Amino acid sequence: MAQDDDFHPRLGRIGNKGKGAGKRFLGRVLAAANLARGGAGGKAGRGSFFGSRIGRGSGVGRVLGSRGKYGAGHSRRVIVKASIMRLSGKGAAAAAAHLRYLQRDGTTRDGERGTLYGRDEDAVDAKAFQGRGAGDRHQFRFIVSPEDGDQYEDLKPLTRRLMERMEQDLGTKLDWVAVDHFDTGHPHTHILVRGKDDGGKDLVIAKDYMTRGLRERAIELVDLDLGPRTEREVETILRAEVEAERLTSIDRSLLKTANAEREVDSAGRDAFDQTLRAGRLAKLARLGLAEPVDGTRYRLADNLEDTLRRMGERGDIIRTMQREMTRAGIERAAGDQVIHEAGAPVARPIIGRVLAHGLSDEHADRHYLIVDGIDGRSHYLDVGGGRDLPLDQHQLSPGSVVRIDPLKAALRPSDRVIAEVAAANDGRYDVDLHLRHDPAASEAFAQTHVRRLEAMRRGGGGVTREPSGQWVIAPDHLDRVTAWEEKQLREHPVAITSLSIMPLEELVDVEAASWIDRSLAGQVPTGSRQAGGGALGAAPGDGADVSARALRDAGFGRDLRDVMERRRQWLLAQGFAQDEQTGLFPRGMIQALERKDLANAARQLSAELDLPFEEARQGGRIEGTYRRPVDLVSGRFALIERAHDFTLVPWKPMLERKAGQNVSGLMRGDEVNWTVGRGRGGPSIS
Known part of the structure; x- marks a missing residue:
């Protein structure tokens, strides 16, 4: 139509759009209404059950989700990651x-x-929030x-408006705190919400x-603030994706249009789309992830998606390493920056x-360490989930010294013995049967x-322990052990031992048995000093050579060589x-040296506890109440309080449960x- 008056309506009777049109329209109305109020909807009957629809916001979530699925492609993109943290057991800690x-x-x-903030305050007391959430x-x-x-000077207003919308959608006030992070290429906000509604019931x-x-x-709020993306912005983003060494939206489009043989054509919907597809396929071919078939057709590699995702993660790791080394004033050649891939064994x-x-995956709570090694190289390691990370925060602070040992998932001789004893006793095991x-x-x-x-x-x-103390062992016990070991290895790929929380220079003249002294004397820190490892523990220290030949004349290796020589002279x-x-x-x-360290610590603890200190004797029985760990230069010790005195003995991780x-x-x-x-047959710790 060239002009508005070119339109000529043709009137007819209501319902003349064909047989069943009215019913179809009515059905759509009823389905939409049912969807909005959280009903079964679609083809599901009244008795249908959908676990994803349990809880507040079910209907709103589905309506919003369907709108996003079919909405315009010019909306601003927002990534939201959500998880539920169980607070039972070690969850609260x-x-x-x-x-x-x-x-x-x-x-x-x-x-x-970073500073916590809330609905009305720009600074919130973290302990007060934790106190409200106790229980x-x-x-x-x-x-x-x-x-x-990056276009927001301050993310607080956006977060507060988002949480206000969330409260409206869920029909309850929320107790929440948030903190904004600008330490990555993508500013983001962490939001913690208590698991209680405004009536005190589980949310x-x-x-x-x-x-x-x-x-x-x-997305609604960001679109309101910044406006939908223009055609020029969309095109700029897509052009940048052509040469990106990560998984992109162009790759997802290629994978979606690939046939059963994973073949795709560079031809697109229009000239711009074809330019993107052809350029991206050429880039993938250079990376060895696609190969020309004939004409404009390419065959995509079987592992395309996983490989590109890993390449993107590796790029993020390299940028993280460069940022942290610059902050520490350390320069390293590319060959002296070692990335230990997640899941790959440490040699x-x-x-x-x-x-x-830091956190390599803030959503999954997986942690990383960057370590300046005695070999003169900087190492990036995925050290697993933070829920059961064996070391305290201060033991992993910059400047502390650690040893990282590789772990292996393997059956132990004890596993085979347990299976053998159980097989001979109707699937039961205890000390008496053994x-x-x-x-x-x-x-x-x-x-x-x-x-x-x-x-x-x-x-x-x-495995199951009965009230009598006997253990129920399944016929496939060894298979279960293997599966459990592999799961443990994914969560904790390495064992971490804290060698020192003191700066290296301060160990030259300290009156204590430091890890340097043990190295000079040809020893390694014993298992009692180890702060990690769990059930998968390899022998900590095996192959951990800190002799002169292992110290490279660069970085931490050079610093350690100098301190070891000065420590030797002090000991002389x-x-x-x-x-x-x-x-x-x-x-x-x-x-x-260890006794000197214990004596100095005991004087301070004696004044604190108003109890005298009694040194533990070899072969003597230790009985009392375990209070807490005490970190000394000589290692970590357990504070055991008794009726009339206290003592300090080598600490073990399993004591924390006691x-x-x-x-x-x-x-x-x-x-x-x-x-x-x-006692006998019952729980014990070693």
């Missing part, structure tokens, strides 16, 4: 650690510490990342709303100084098998080393063999 991490230094535009069953976590977040949010509804609400132990500790099956075995040896089963039970390994001057030429050390040197409880064990060498609970 993990949630507190996560909240502290979100407020870390260097996350604001000015590189300052909650769960907590919601959201990460909101607008693609154009349940429908999956449809968490996965799609909240994202569409965020050998790594000793080094922590340059950075000793009857193998009269040559000692009770202490059988207890190590019980500890293995206890670790599996706590980690969901598919103090009479610990006997020969000035060879620097030989007497057998009791480590023990003497805080405030009575424990007992025997002091043997550099460790304590602990027994907790019912």
Whole structure:
């Protein structure tokens, strides 16, 4: 129509659009109404059940999600990641650690510490929020990342409007806090929401709303603030994707149009689309991820999507390493920057100084370390999930020294013995059955098998302990052990040992048995000092060579070589080393230095506890209440409080589950063999 008056309406009777048109229209109206109020909708009957529709916001989430599916392609893009954090068990401690991490230094535009804010306040007390959530069953976590977040000077107004919309959609007030991060290429906001509604009941949010509804609400607000993307902006973004070494929207379009043989044509809907497809296919061919077939057709590699995703992650890692090394004032050639791929085994132990500790995946709570190694290279390592990360935050702070040992998922001899004993006893195992099956075995040896089963039970390994103390062992026990080990390895690919939280320079003249002293004396920190490893623990320190030949004359290797020589001279001057030429050390040197360290710490603790200190004796029984760990230069020790005094003994990770409880064990060498609970056949820790 050239003009408005060119339109000539032709009137007819209502309902003359064909047979059944009115019914179809009425059906669509009823379906839309049913969808909006959270009904079954579509073809589902009244009795149909959809788990994704349980909870608040179900209908709103589906309506918003369907709008996003068929909406215009010029809307601003916003990534929203949602997860539910269970607070039972170690969950509350993990949630507190996560909240502290979100407020870390260097996350604001000015590189300052991140600050929590809420509905009405720009600074919220984290402890007050945690206190209100004490006893909650769960907590919601959201990460909101607008693609154009760099255009916002301040993300707080956007977040507050988004949470206001969310409260309207869910029909309840929410108790939430948030923190904005500007330390990546994409500014984003972390939002924590308590798992309670305004009536004090458990808050349940429908999956449809968490996965799609909240994202569409965020897109609405960003579109209102910045306006929909123009044609020019869309074209600029797409042109940039042609040469990108990551998974792009063009790749997804190619995969969607590929045939069964994964062949695609560079021809597009129009000239611009064809230019994009042809340019991207040429780039993929150069990367070895596509090959020309004939004419304009290409065959895509089978692993195209996974490979491009890994390439994108690797690019992010390289940028992270460069940023952290620049911040630390360290220069490294490309060949001296080592990236240990997630899931790939670490070839050998790594000793080094922590340059950075952070989240590689903030949604999945997976952590990374960047370590300046004694080999003169910088190492990036995925160290697994933060929920059970064995080291405290200060033990992984920049400047601390750690040793990282590779772990392997493998059956142990004890697993085979347990399966053998159970097979001979109708699928049951305990210490008595073990000793009857193998009269040559000692009770202490059988207890190590019980500890293995206890670790599996706590980690969901598919074993059951009956009230009597007997264990129910399935016929496929060895297969379950293998599956459990592989799961553990994915969560914790390496064992991390804290060697020192003190700066290297301060170890030159400290009156304590440092890890440097043990290295000079030809020892390695014992297992009791190890802060990680869990059930998969390899022998910590195996192959961890800090001798002169292993120290490269660069970076941390050069610094350590210098400190070791100065420490040797200090030990000579103090009479610990006997020969000035060879620097030989007497057998009791480590023990003497450790006693000095314990004595200094005991004086401070004695004043704090108003109790005298009693040194633990070799072969003596340790009985009392485990209070907390105490970190010294000589290692981590457990504070055991007794009726009239207290003592310090080598710490073990499993003691943390016994805080405030009575424990007992025997002091043997550099460790304590602990027994907790019912005794023979019952739970114990080593």
